[in-house]
Amino acid sequence: MEEVRLMKGNEVLAEAAIRCGCDGYFGYPITPQSEVLETLMELKPWETTGMVVLQAESEIAAINMLYGGAATGKRVMTSSSSPGISLMSEGLSYLAxxxxxxxxxxxxxGGPGLGTIQPSQSDYFQATKAPGHGGFRMIVLAPFSVQEMHDFVGLAFDLAFKYRTPVMILSDGVIGQMMEKVVLGPQQPRWTDEYIAETCMDWALTGKKGRGRNIVTSVDLDPNSHERFNLKLQAKYRNIEExxxxxxxxxxxxxxxxxxxYGSAARIGEKVVEMAREEGYRLGLLRPVTLYPFPTGPIEVLSRQVKGILALEMSAGQLIEDVKLASQCRVxxxxxxxxxxxVPSPGEVYEAFKAHFPK
Amino acid sequence: MKQEIIIAGFGGQGVLSMGKILAYSGVMQGLEVTWMPSYGPEMRGGTANVTVILSDRRISSPIVHEFDTAVVLNQQSMDKFEPQVKPGGILIYDPNGITRHPERKDISIYRIGATAHAAKAGNPRVFNMVVLGALIQVSPNVTLENAYKGLAKSLPERVHKTLPANEAAIRTGMELVETAQVVPGLATGEAPANAVIR
Structure with missing residues (x-):
């Protein structure tokens, strides 16, 4: 039988990174995710899988270390919390x-600015619309349990390499700090240099023996050629959306x-559904797991069935804009x-729901 | 079965580790569990609390604002969490340092002199296990055997030499807990044998 462990979401991120064969983690501590780096330092994966773990001098340094590692086809990862992610904006844009x-x-x-260390979901717009300048997108996965914190690390790497794009796991202080049962995956081997040279031959900097020159850059001063590149990116995004x-x-x-x-708010939302069902409201929950690409189609379909929608989010209202677009304001x-x-209580959310949709 | 528990006291009292041991005991019992701490600038001397949920079904929200059981270890926590116990629920408290004893008439109330015991025994580090013993005595959703297993899982191996002392403290808590009042309702456990119902 698989061993069931009780772990924090942040600790599980570290375990999952090692177990899925991550080559390098570069990060800088910040609450509420410092346990990621702490756990990696405790587990010392450089002694087992050979994974590099490095505390950078800043988030800006960390994201640029990712750029360097990724350029050579290595599976690299960082983690931070809201203010630190803002510092990574430029690097994310260059990676994309x-x-x-x-x-x-x-x-x-919670933000803006240095804000608070308590949980929030106010980086939805940043993650899904504009993680940096220049009109790029990232795939955004939103775990709602400690198990998903584990599962999405491997998934994120798969998607990142499938589409050659940064992938964000958008969590929050609730999921990061909470402990739940988790089943850890088996230890996967790290990719060998030969494997990387073969599978990432078209783009990675692996030494050009036996192939043409690969250039990793985000600069292209010819507008026409750069528009062609942008159209190629957009085609990739349509493919991801599909x-x-x-x-x-x-x-x-x-x-x-x-x-x-989504995320921790969806946990609260599930409780609200339980409360509403007990009182005879036929309430259901849709939880976007990918925030980009957004589940526009499924919400569009449900908007033809329901009388009203409530978007629940630990923010002043960001997710609601995508919900309105998806439902085309039909209800x-x-x-x-x-x-x-x-963090809102299930009770207060239920009261808000009843105020909007009285029986 | 679903039990939503808040454990609250001073930072440094072992509130979070008691919650973890309880949650791990739940895992050993085959239950679904969540452990959600108040994380923040709390340190030794500040307040700390943790919400533990034990359930035989999938747990929706790890964050709740009313509780089946409150374990209260200082006055601030009494003021904050006594009103948040569900009617018919359970409140367990250590009378040490409590200036205003619980006043609710619609909940079951138990006292555990864990601070006094730990001081007498000269081992303040087992304080939280005395409290855990009280909790599983009045609300036996995890067995003593699984509590031992949860304890062993929670403590790093380098401190496993302290397991016997901690296990003994759990048993002590089970014996020391006193009943202040019992009401019908959510109380899942039997009143302890030495209960004095007033």
Whole structure:
């Protein structure tokens, strides 16, 4: 039988990175995700798998170390929390512009600015619309349990290499700090240099023996050629939108009302569904698992079935904009959320739901 | 079965580790569990609390604002969490340092003199295991055997030499817990044999 362990979301990120054969982690400590680096330092993977773990001098240094590692076809990863992710914006844009794969984890805390260290989901726009300048996108995965913190690391690496793009795991202080049961995956071997040279031959800097020259850059001063590159990126994004949408539904089959929430808010949302069902409301939950690509189609379909939608998010209302676009404002759609690190109680969300949709 | 528990006291009292041991005991019992700490600038001397949920089904929200059981280890936590116990729920508290004893009439209340015991025994480090013993006595959703297993899983191996002392402290807590009042309701456990119902 697989061993069931009780672990924090942040600790599991570290275990998952090692076990899925990550080559390098570069990061800088920040609450509420410091346990990622701490756990890696405790586990000393450089003595077992050979994985490099390095505490950089800043988040800016860390993201640029990712650029360097990714350029050679290595599986590299960083994690931070909201203010640190802002510092990584430029690097993320360069990674996207150079079409480099990497995994970036944001364990969100309340902002703006240095803000608070308590959980928040106020980086939704940043993650899904503009993680940096220049009109690029990242695949964004939103785990809602400690098990998903584990599972999404391997998935994120797979997607990052499949599409040659940065992939973000967008979590928050609740999921990072919480302990739950988790089953850890088996230890996968790290990719060998030969394997990387073969599978990443078209782009990675592996030494050009037996092939043409690969150039890793995000600069192209000819506007026409750079527009062609942008169109190629956009085609990649359409491909991602078509093939990588992930979501989960809870009791939507007979739903008259729909709650939309991701990550830790979806956990609270599930409780709200339980409370509402007890009082005879036919409420269901749709949980986007990928925030980009957004589950537009499934929400569009459900918007033809339900009388109203409530988007629940620990922000002043960001997810709601995508919900309204997806549902084409066919039915009333409202936002409920708390900001600044306050986590809403299931009870207050249920009251807000009833206020919008009285029986 | 679902038990939503808050454990609250001073930082340094072992509140978070008691919660972890309880949660791991739940894992050993085959239950679903969540452990959600108040993380923040709390340190020794500040307040610390943790929400542990034990359930035989998938747990939705790890964050709840009313509890089946509250374990209260200082006055601030009493003020904050006594009102958040569900009617018919359980409150367990250490009377040490408590200036205002619980006043609710609609919950079961138990006292555990864990601070006094730890001081008498000269081992303040087992304080939180005395409290855990009280909890599993009045609310036996995990067995003593699984509590031992949860304890061993939670402690790093280099401190496993302290397991016997910690196990003894759990048993002590089970014996020392006193009943202040029992109401019908969510209380899942039997009142301890030495209960004095007032």
């Amino acid at each position: 512009g150079a079409e480099l794969p990497c995994v970036v984890v944001n364990v969100q805390r 093939n990588e949408v992930r979501y989960e539904t809870v009791r939507t089959d007979d739903a008259e009302y729909l709650l939309v929430a 009333p759609a409202y936002h409920y959320g708390r900001t600044g690190g306050v």
